[in-house]
Amino acid sequence: MGLKKTSDNVGLRKIAARDYGRDGHGLLEQLQDPDVSTRRWAARDLVQHPNLMRELCERLPQEPELSVREVMFTTLSQVGGAAVVSGLLPLLRSEDANLRNGAIETLSGLPDEVAGSIDGLLKDSDVDVRIFTLNLLGDLRHPRVVEWLGQALRLDAHVNVVAAALEVAAEVGSDALLPAVKSARARFASDPFIGFAADLAEQRIQGS
């Protein structure tokens, strides 16, 4: 008893041949295996099959185990690309908070790839989609970021979307946004939170 060395690598699992180069479609099938660990490993190994991201996205709503979903999202994050973005955008509208948040987090890690969809997303009828899009702008290096923020500040009808735009404006901090911030404040003159957020944005923009 006591401290023992791992002789002969007894405790270290032998790497089975099946771990490597598994066929992509085989992996997709394994995503339906009753064993949670098998599904998790299949989700992880799909990172080697970037051509199957659309299928992986489609499996997300069907997967009940959060630990498997998490790995699926990680694989999608690692692979990135247009198929991942188009596969995840619909999930922004999901009733399932876990799916929605997973999609938001993954897409937030792919700002450049989402950039092409921003015009459309900012006009989406779903408030949460517009809020997500504005939050994304904070991580996006793109010549139109200030324009998009300004647009939301000046035109969006929903107070919480404007709030999100003010929050990002405070971090992005471009002087060019000051008139748009003023406009937001004026449009929601009776809302103390917008007043607060606009004050903050102005302080941060001017104070730097």
Place this chain on the structure above:
Amino acid sequence: MSRILVVDDAATVRMYHRKILGDAGWHIEEAINGLEALEKVHALSADQPFDLFVVDINMPKMDGYSFVRELRKLQDVPQAPVMMVSTEAQVQDATAAQDAGANCYLIKPAKPQELVLTAALLLGDGDAALKAAEGVSA
């Protein structure tokens, strides 16, 4: 002095709630999502438990409902009222909040007076409730 945990992923919202509730005389702590909130509950429950939770719904990693459900399951920490504050205004969300174990539900952005009055009532803080009824500004 009552201790309030404000849970929201948006820094501006946390600052706003901190300002309003702090001005009302309460001690404020913050967390950016349900997971961090649970950790703070665990870390502080022994000598500095929270008296009220002000919780957003949409947050990454662990949303507001999940946080409240997990909080209510904890045996070894003192329970406290939960005020959920969220953008969603549908009726089903008020029910969902109640089902998860929250005490009430405010719609964002909450008016300062509403925030303070509701907090004061949940905390059983009569003085603060009276002051709030007289008028509060952000």
Place this chain on the structure above:
Amino acid sequence: MKTAALDTPVITDADFQKFREFFYRKTGIQFDDGKRYFVDKRLIERIEATGSDNFRQYFVGLRFETKGEELQALVNAMTVNETYFFREQYQFECLVNSMMDEVASRRKAGQRIRIWSIPSSTGEEPYSIAIYLLERWPRINDYDVEILSSDIDTQVLQSAQRGLYTPRSIANLPKPYLNKYFKEQKDGQWLISRDLVDAVEFSRVNLSDVNDTRKFRDIDVIFCRNLLIYFDDLSRRMAAEAMFDALRPGGFVCLGHSESMSRISSLFTVRRFPDAMVYQKPLEGGA
């Protein structure tokens, strides 16, 4: 021509607030106003090191870098990185006062208890674990316990296996343990007992590489302290997932005292023990 004094960047209040929120969001580390001097000094160092003109330029660069190298350098600057024996000792207390007993209670006959320390760095952590188990866990003689320790850096692994330590590194050790497990060398360094070196299984592992980590299974306790804080968001998630898979159901993870899973992964449950707060892989469901 600018003079040196005019070149020094200034951190305004607004800059400090912006930085503070960003840093808290990314790392969970909070700086209150009292830390202003500490933060400003290091921010200025990083601004100058990156050749930025001012805070604003530096901050833009920081927010948009793809791989997170500057954030890592920044975290490095803002945190204290020393390794020494019995560092963050309360977690070793938790190991022998709480975690080991719970793990042992689930042990089937013949099953070993396995502890994984990563990064091993120069060995202070795995050897601290070994000493704690031998000296402070009453049931060490009733169970077989394996200590595995890994690092990405082979030089550091070699150093760990050499087992030579400076007076600074052993300063936190109670004298009886020092005398029992170390021998003072002529040059003032301390050589750890060969028995302890032999008790630890060292390996080179990149925690971000699934091919390295998939070999680790049936681990009961993982110590992963002050490593993830230097990873970018995606690598941190992958590391957390690797640790999840390496653990037996019910297994524990200890992160550094200023680290948290809250920004990394929701896979683990928080467990509050008298000595420490740790993370646990759920018992049911996940294999």
